[in-house]
Amino acid sequence: MTDQTSSQASRLIAVSNRTAAGQESRAGGLAVALWDTLADTRGLWIGWSGRILDFPSSRAKRSEEDGVEFALTDYSRDQYDGFYLGYANSVLWPVMHNRIDLAVFDSAFYRYYVEINEKFADIVQQQATPSDIVWVHDYHFLLLGDMLREDGWTGKCGFFLHIPFPAPEVFRAIPQHRKLARGLFAYDVVGLQCGKDLANLAQYLEEEFGAEELPDGRFRVEDRIVHLLHCPIGIDSRSFAEAATAEPATLAAARLSRFLGDRDLVIGVDRMDYSKGLPQRFEGMAKLFDRYPDLHGRISFTQIAPPSRSVVEEYAQLREQLDALSGRINGDYGDLDWMPIRYLARGYDREEIAGLYRRAKACLVTPLQDGMNLVAKEFVAAQDPEDPGVLILSQFAGAAEQMKEAIIINPYDSSAIAEAVKQAIEMSREERCMRWQSLYENIMSQDIHWWRTRFLTAFDEVPA
Ligand code: ADQ
Numbered sequence: 001m002t003d004q005t006s007s008q009a010s011r012l013i014a015v016s017n018r019t020a021a022g023q024e025s026r027a028g029g030l031a032v033a034l035w036d037t038l039a040d041t042r043g044l045w046i047g048w049s050g051r052i053l054d055f056p057s058s059r060a061k062r063s064e065e066d067g068v069e070f071a072l073t074d075y076s077r078d079q080y081d082g083f084y085l086g087y088a089n090s091v092l093w094p095v096m097h098n099r100i101d102l103a104v105f106d107s108a109f110y111r112y113y114v115e116i117n118e119k120f121a122d123i124v125q126q127q128a129t130p131s132d133i134v135w136v137h138d139y140h141f142l143l144l145g146d147m148l149r150e151d152g153w154t155g156k157c158g159f160f161l162h163i164p165f166p167a168p169e170v171f172r173a174i175p176q177h178r179k180l181a182r183g184l185f186a187y188d189v190v191g192l193q194c195g196k197d198l199a200n201l202a203q204y205l206e207e208e209f210g211a212e213e214l215p216d217g218r219f220r221v222e223d224r225i226v227h228l229l230h231c232p233i234g235i236d237s238r239s240f241a242e243a244a245t246a247e248p249a250t251l252a253a254a255r256l257s258r259f260l261g262d263r264d265l266v267i268g269v270d271r272m273d274y275s276k277g278l279p280q281r282f283e284g285m286a287k288l289f290d291r292y293p294d295l296h297g298r299i300s301f302t303q304i305a306p307p308s309r310s311v312v313e314e315y316a317q318l319r320e321q322l323d324a325l326s327g328r329i330n331g332d333y334g335d336l337d338w339m340p341i342r343y344l345a346r347g348y349d350r351e352e353i354a355g356l357y358r359r360a361k362a363c364l365v366t367p368l369q370d371g372m373n374l375v376a377k378e379f380v381a382a383q384d385p386e387d388p389g390v391l392i393l394s395q396f397a398g399a400a401e402q403m404k405e406a407i408i409i410n411p412y413d414s415s416a417i418a419e420a421v422k423q424a425i426e427m428s429r430e431e432r433c434m435r436w437q438s439l440y441e442n443i444m445s446q447d448i449h450w451w452r453t454r455f456l457t458a459f460d461e462v463p464a
Contacts, residue, residue, distance in 0.1 A: 010156075012043035012456075013128050015120060015144065016137035017084070019047035021063065021070045032236050033448040037456070039067040046071045046123055052080050060123045071127050073119065082112025084140075091174060092139045096163045097275040097369040100173045102314055110176055114143065117183075121147035130155040133459055136187070138162045143179065145186035156462050158189035160231070160455060163371040164398065165197040168204035181208065185221040188462040191231040191455050193371045193398040198230050216461075229458050232402055234447040235377045240354060244382035249355025252348070256359055260300055263338075264425055267360040268303040269353055269375050270367075272345065274318055277366040277394065277411040278305060282325040282341065284366070284417025289333040289340055291418060297338045299361070299425060306347035319345070357382035362390045362424035365397060366411035372398040376406070380439045388436035390424035392417070402442055405435040 020031035038045055046060065049072035056079070060071035075083070086109030094102040121144055124134055134157040136144050145157050171177050184190055185205065192198045202219065205211035211221040218227045243249055256265070266285070270276040285301045303326075307319060326343040333340045348356070357363065363379040376391055376399040383389055393399060393406035400408055407423060409416040 010041075011129075011132045012037055012041045013046060013124065013132050013134045014038060014043065014137065015046045015124065015134065015141060017048050017088075017140040018050070019045045019070060019072065021045070021047070021049075021065060021072060030233070030448070032239075033452045035066075035068055036449075037452055038069075042067075042069070044069045044071060044127055046073075046120065046127065048072065049074050051075070052077055058119060058122065059126065071123060073123060075116070079112055079116055082109050083116040087113035088140050092142075093163070093275075095170060095174050096139060096166055098164075098166055098170055099274065099369075100170060102274065103173070105175055107175075117141055117143040117147055120144055121151060124148060125151055125153065128153075128155065132156075133158070133456070135160070135455070143183035146183040149186045156459050156464075157187050158191065158455065158459060159184065159187040160191035160233075161197070161371070162193070162233070164194075164369055165192060165201045165204075167200055168207055171200075171204055172208075178208065181205065185209070185211075185219075185224050185226045187226060189227045189229055189455070189458045191229045191458075193232055194401045195230055196401070197371075197398070198228050202228060227458055227461065229455065231451060231454050231458075232398065232446060233372050233374070234443060234449075234451050235374050235381060236449075237377065237381045237443045237447040240350075240378055240381040243351050244354040244358045246351060246354075248349060248351035249358065249382075251355070252352035253355035253359040256302070256356060259342075260359075263297070264299040264361040265356075265359055266299055266301045266362045266364060266421055266424075267356060267379075268301070268305070268364045268366075269356075269378075270303075270305050272305040272307050272315065272318060272322070274314055275367055275369050276305075277368045278303065278318070279321050279325060280368070280411055280414060281364050281366045281417060282322065282329060283414040284364075285341055285421070286325075286329045286332070287414045288418035288421050289329070292422060295422070295425070296333060296340070297335065299421075300339065300342065301364075302342045302344065302356075304344045304346070304348060304353070304356075307345055354378070354382045357389070358384060360389045362392055362421060364392050364417070364421070365399070366392065366394045366409065366417060367397050368394070368411050370394070370397040370399070376403055377443045380436065380443050383436055383440075385433070385436070385440075387429065388432050390427055390432055390435065391439065392420045392424060402446065403439055405438045 014034050051074040053074045056074035056076050060073040063070045090104040136159045209221050211219045218225050326341050329341045357379045365376045391406040394411040395408050407420045409420045
């Protein structure tokens with residue numbers, strides 16, 4: 001652990017749009033990792049309160065929960081629509097996931113993006129002292145670092161991008177790409193999920209701003225020096241593995257088994273999002289049942305996908321598409337006593353999901369583009385070492401870089417998905433154990449605590 005986290009020499013200030021404030025269960029990996037660090041260093045978590053008010057204050061409201069301090073701010077309806085639904089989720093999210101075709105380039109959105117980033121920059125200035133370390137999370141706050149520097153902030157300041165950084169020509173499709181990039185290289189450290197993201201960002205900065213790599217691996221961009229850090233996020237692997245054999249998990253698995261009988265389970269667990277490749281995955285299962293009638297009645301596919309950001313039009317369309325596809329597949333292949341595909345549009349507790357993963361013979365993690373994908377890691381953590389299931393993983397998930405012993409597939413190719421499921425179902429126990437063992441070692445050694453330490457240690461090299 002770094003000086004910052006153990007000696008309390010400086011306080012950590014985390015900034016993210018959503019925080020773990022008020023959550024009954026802080027089971028999610030990131031929430032736990034940040035919570036521990038913030039509690040150890042008497043740190044502060046700055047974020048959105050989740051409230052939309054007619055006249056939100058420009059200041060943040062302080063609160064405290066189990067040793068962690070929060071400074072939370074409210075949005076107006078226009079800010080929520082323009083910043084969150086607009087620029088963050090209708091411009092940045094699609095473009096960073098290679099879906100320029102879905103982006104809505106409305107200049108009014110950008111005004112709100114600037115407004116909210118300014119609001120957060122002010123809050124950081126009000127709450128932090130220069131000896132503190134500011135750690136900003138994700139695409140909602142690309143401009144924040146630059147705004148802090150413009151305001152004269154001299155303290156250490158880092159950023160972690162949870163989603164992919166696309167190829168330079170794709171990033172350039174964003175009208176304000178140069179302003180966003182300036183925001184990025186104002187940070188001392190920029191953490192990225194995988195080598196490909198880092199290479200894309202470095203290439204973009206070289207082409208667009210003449211960035212130069214220094215002998216120590218950092219980059220000089222104009223008058224700034226920025227450390228681009230490859231820092232793949234992990235999960236709280238140990239606690240997830242324990243959860244998979246606890247009572248809520250076994251109860252959930254038993255409930256599902258009442259429906260499945262002795263059939264093999266193939267599972268998918270995702271937020272409902274167009275980046276997750278769900279229609280292609282459903283088509284892959286249809287192809288499997290089409291090609292291999294002997295598998296009818298032997299396996300069932302269950303997809304859990306709670307709706308997210310459902311007011312954005314694309315999400316409503318996706319929901320309709322999945323409803324239609326699952327109806328068609330069940331209509332075409334189902335039988336009186338067998339439902340080939342079940343699609344549950346709701347969330348489950350993490351403890352229950354752990355049990356469902358463990359009951360599954362295979363897990364389909366087939367995003368078209370994903371920063372990392374934590375489901376892949378959770379599935380591995382939850383398995384029975386004596387009889388593990390098989391992970392089928394998209395080559396376009398950041399996780400594929402670390403999880404090479406999964407069956408790696410092209411998520412656009414429904415035939416490849418069908419064949420991978422067949423291979424997984426028929427795989428010998430010996431091969432399953434071998435693959436699982438290496439995957440497990442990886443998620444145990446590079447877990448969420450490793451990730452946090454790796455990121456915070458990078459600040460040690462930043463001059464005070
Ligand atoms: P997400 O896109 O949200 O995160 P992911 O990494 O898959 O994606 O994490 C999803 C989390 O939600 C997992 O912990 C999963 O268990 C949970 N979840 C999914 N479906 C659920 C359901 N039906 N009920 C309950 N829980 C469910 C972003 C990036 C990712 C990156 C993470 C972390 O898009 O690429 O891995 O941040 O950096």
